[in-house]
Amino acid sequence: xxxxxxxxxxxxxxxxxxxxxxxxxxxxxxxxxxxxxxxxxxxxxxxxxxxxxxxxxxxxxxxxxxxxxxxxxxxxxxxxxxxxxxxxxxxxxxxxxxxxxxxxxxxxxxxxxxxxxxxxxxxxxxxxxxxxxxxxxxxxxxxxxxxxxxxxxxxxxxxxxxxxxxxxxxxxxxxxxxxxxxxxxxxxxxxxxxxxxxxxxxxxxxxxxxxxxxxxxxxxxxxxxxxxxxxxxxxxxxxxxxxxxxxxxxxxxxxxxxxxxxxxxxxxxxxxxxxxxxxx
Numbered sequence: 001x002x003x004x005x006x007x008x009x010x011x012x013x014x015x016x017x018x019x020x021x022x023x024x025x026x027x028x029x030x031x032x033x034x035x036x037x038x039x040x041x042x043x044x045x046x047x048x049x050x051x052x053x054x055x056x057x058x059x060x061x062x063x064x065x066x067x068x069x070x071x072x073x074x075x076x077x078x079x080x081x082x083x084x085x086x087x088x089x090x091x092x093x094x095x096x097x098x099x100x101x102x103x104x105x106x107x108x109x110x111x112x113x114x115x116x117x118x119x120x121x122x123x124x125x126x127x128x129x130x131x132x133x134x135x136x137x138x139x140x141x142x143x144x145x146x147x148x149x150x151x152x153x154x155x156x157x158x159x160x161x162x163x164x165x166x167x168x169x170x171x172x173x174x175x176x177x178x179x180x181x182x183x184x185x186x187x188x189x190x191x192x193x194x195x196x197x198x199x200x201x202x203x204x205x206x207x208x209x210x211x212x213x214x215x216x217x218x219x220x221x222x223x224x225x226x227x228x229x230x231x232x233x234x235x236x237x238x239x240x241x242x243x244x245x246x247x248x249x250x251x252x253x254x255x256x257x258x259x260x261x262x263x264x265x266x267x268x269x270x271x272x273x274x275x276x277x278x279x280x
Contacts, residue, residue, distance in 0.1 A: 017091060018086060022083045031052075035048050043179065046180065046183065113135055117135060136258065139258060196212060198269065203233075215230055235257045
């Protein structure tokens with residue numbers, strides 16, 4: 001049943017670009033505000049905000065496990081998976097950035113995309129190449145957190161695990177940023193390293209292998225930096241991007257290559273999961 005829910009969720013993700021109508025965060029944000037008003041310590045408050053809804057979801061799944069031959073469980077699990085996917089349409093973000101590159105508006109692209117890609121709130125980097133590098137890092141992390149980490153925790157911990165990961169992401173702006181970032185570092189540690197390892201198989205293996213080994217040795221390397229290092233190595237040669245003062249065409253081609261790499265990586269994991277289900 002988990003595999004069927006996963007397939008349904010991924011199909012609907014492709015149709016809607018995100019979780020679609022399932023993604024309504026108002027109730028969760030009201031729960032966040034209520035817990036914050038209790039004056040608890042940051043760690044305890046964060047644990048309550050994330051774990052209570054996740055445990056409730058797990059309990060509901062157990063209750064409906066055998067209702068209508070498991071169809072209710074599949075529907076609920078699919079809904080939780082859709083809710084757990086990222087909040088933005090990844091292809092639409094890529095299209096917006098490539099359009100900005102085509103008209104040479106890197107400053108506008110930074111203003112429009114830096115918050116959505118969680119690149120921080122600082123002014124744009126000094127050079128066009130630096131802006132592109134920072135946004136590229138944001139795209140790699142966005143791809144990981146919006147679908148790959150969710151799918152991995154869905155498989156390892158069930159729908160409630162995927163939900164807990166998304167709720168932790170949604171806590172970025174309510175709780176102390178350093179606390180949430182520490183929790184996300186550990187939550188992203190395994191997904192980012194598995195996805196980066198996939199890049200070696202779906203990208204340029206020769207260039208990627210040594211970069212991956214060096215990155216894996218650094219256990220404290222954040223997910224976005226690790227994914228970017230390995231991802232760029234898995235792409236075609238990026239010297240054109242680094243050598244141009246205005247990297248528009250070369251940067252656009254690199255973004256297209258990145259999107260293709262991510263699509264191949266997603267397809268390879270779906271195929272692997274399907275094979276494991278058949279063997280089991």
